[in-house]
Each structure stands twice: as structure tokens, then as C-alpha cells.
Amino acid sequence: MKTIHIIMLLAISSLVCYVVEHTNIKAGLLQYTGNTDVTVFTISGCIIDDGCHVVQLSDFLTAWLRRLEIFKEIKSWKRFPFLVVMSIFVLFSYWEGYLAISNMNVRVMYAVMAAIGLFYSWKHSIEWNASLMVVSVALGGYMELLGSMAGYWTYSFHETLAVFFALSWSMNIMSVHGLAYVLGIDLGDMGKRHFFSRNQEQSDPVG
Numbered sequence: 765m766k767t768i769h770i771i772m773l774l775a776i777s778s779l780v781c782y783v784v785e786h787t788n789i790k791a792g793l794l795q796y797t798g799n800t801d802v803t804v805f806t807i808s809g810c811i812i813d814d815g816c817h818v819v820q821l822s823d824f825l826t827a828w829l830r831r832l833e834i835f836k837e838i839k840s841w842k843r844f845p846f847l848v849v850m851s852i853f854v855l856f857s858y859w860e861g862y863l864a865i866s867n868m869n870v871r872v873m874y875a876v877m878a879a880i881g882l883f884y885s886w887k888h889s890i891e892w893n894a895s896l897m898v899v900s901v902a903l904g905g906y907m908e909l910l911g912s913m914a915g916y917w918t919y920s921f922h923e924t925l926a927v928f929f930a931l932s933w934s935m936n937i938m939s940v941h942g943l944a945y946v947l948g949i950d951l952g953d954m955g956k957r958h959f960f961s962r963n964q965e966q967s968d969p970v971g
Contacts, residue, residue, distance in 0.1 A: 769949045774811050776943050781810035783873065784936055791867045794929070796917050805916070809907060814940050818899050819951055825895035835890045845894040846885040846938060849901065850878055853931040861921060862928045874935060881938030884945055888952040896941070897934050904933025 785802040788794055796803055829835065838844070857863040885893045909925045911917055919926040941951050 772947060772949055773814070773940075773944055773951070776947075777811045777814040777940050778807050780936055780940050780943070781807050781814075784877075784932070787869050787873050791870045792865060792920055793862055793870065794917050794919050794926075797915055810936070813903055813907065814937060817903055818896070818937055821899045821903070822892065822895040825899060826889075826891045829891040829895065835894070839890055842888065842890050842893060843882055843885045844890060845897045846881050846934070849897045849931065849934045850881065853928070853935065856927045856931055860923075860926060860928050862926070865920060874932075877935040877939045880942035881935060884938055884942035884952075887945065892952045896937055900933045900937035901931060904936070905930030908933075 782802050785806060789796065789801060796806070835841075854863075857866070905925065905927075908929050912919065912924055919929065944951055
């Protein structure tokens with residue numbers, strides 16, 4: 765990626781992280797130890813995950829899924845991976861009690877993020893979308909668990925890991941990628957980053 769693209773990606777990741785964390789904190793869904801609002805530590809962690817780990821690991825996973833051809837018969841179902849994770853996210857928000865304590869700001873925020881995610885997933889392949897979902901939930905859940913166990917934050921119901929928040933990373937990541945895409949930065953375009961040989965991706969240059 766060009767330097768300007770990286771800078772814009774970091775800025776978008778920071779903005780999304782701040783809005784999400786600030787909104788959830790003010791609604792009482794979680795609390796940071798010793799702080800009443802989002803910390804620089806949290807924003808920097810989001811930047812590293814969004815801008816580095818998620819993109820690279822999703823690239824690797826997408827290439828592997830394409831070789832397996834497991835989505836060969838349903839390539840047109842581009843939105844399916846995001847719709848599945850989004851549905852599970854809503855279910856866990858209800859089961860774990862976070863939907864009941866969420867205020868209007870939280871619900872509107874996630875509704876907007878869902879719309880951005882649906883738009884972005886419509887523009888990219890099912891392999892790329894599935895990879896983003898798997899990687900974002902796995903890394904996000906791991907980060908949530910480590911932060912909770914280390915005492916950096918506590919959830920409203922004091923569980924060690926709130927599945928609701930682990931799944932919310934899929935919404936966060938899709939929002940970052942969707943906003944970047946609108947601004948002309950296609951993080952799903954694997955061919956331009958050359959993580960793999962051009963021959964491998966030339967048949968389908970868009971992630």
C-alpha cells in the first residue's frame with residue numbers, strides 16, 4: 765500500500781475505535797480500569813490489529829480458501845459470511861443481556877456499521893468476506909480476553925469474556941474496510957499488495 769493509504773487506514777481505525785469504545789462506555793456496557801473514557805492504549809491496539817494483523821492474515825486465509833474452492837458453488841453469496849456473523853452478534857447481544865441495557869446511541873451505531881458492512885461485503889468476494897469474519901472474531905476475541913484477564917477493562921456483567929464484544933470486532937473491521945473503500949482504499953485488493961504472486965491472483969484481483 766502507498767504511504768497515504770496507510771496513514772488514512774490508521775486514521776480511520778482510530779476514529780472507528782474511538783467512536784465504538786466511547787459509545788459503549790457511556791452506555792455502561794464496559795468500563796476501563798482507572799479511566800472514564802477510551803485510552804490511547806486501546807486505540808493503538810485497534811490500529812495494530814486493523815491495519816496489520818487482520819489484513820495480512822485475511823490475505824493468507826483468502827488465498828487458502830480459493831485453493832480449496834469450498835465456495836465454488838456459492839460465489840454469488842458474497843454477503844453470506846457477514847450476514848451469518850451479524851446474526852450471531854445480535855443473538856448474543858440478546859442472550860448476554862447487552863441488548864437490554866444498550867441505549868439508542870449504541871443501537872444506531874451498530875445499525876450504521878451493519879449497513880457499511882453489507883455494502884462492503886457486496887463489493888468483495890465471499891472468500892475475502894469469510895476470511896475477514898474469521899480473523900476479526902478470532903483476533904478480537906483474543907484481545908478482549910487478554911485485556912479482561914489483565915484487568916484493563918471489565919464488562920457490564922463481569923464475565924471474563926463477553927462473546928458480544930468478541931463478535932463486535934467483525935462489525936468494527938467491516939466498518940474500517942468499508943469507510944476506507946469509500947475513500948478509494950481497497951484493502952480487499954490483494955493483487956495490489958503483492959503478498960502472493962500476481963499469477964495466483966490475476967484471475968480475480970479483487971479480494
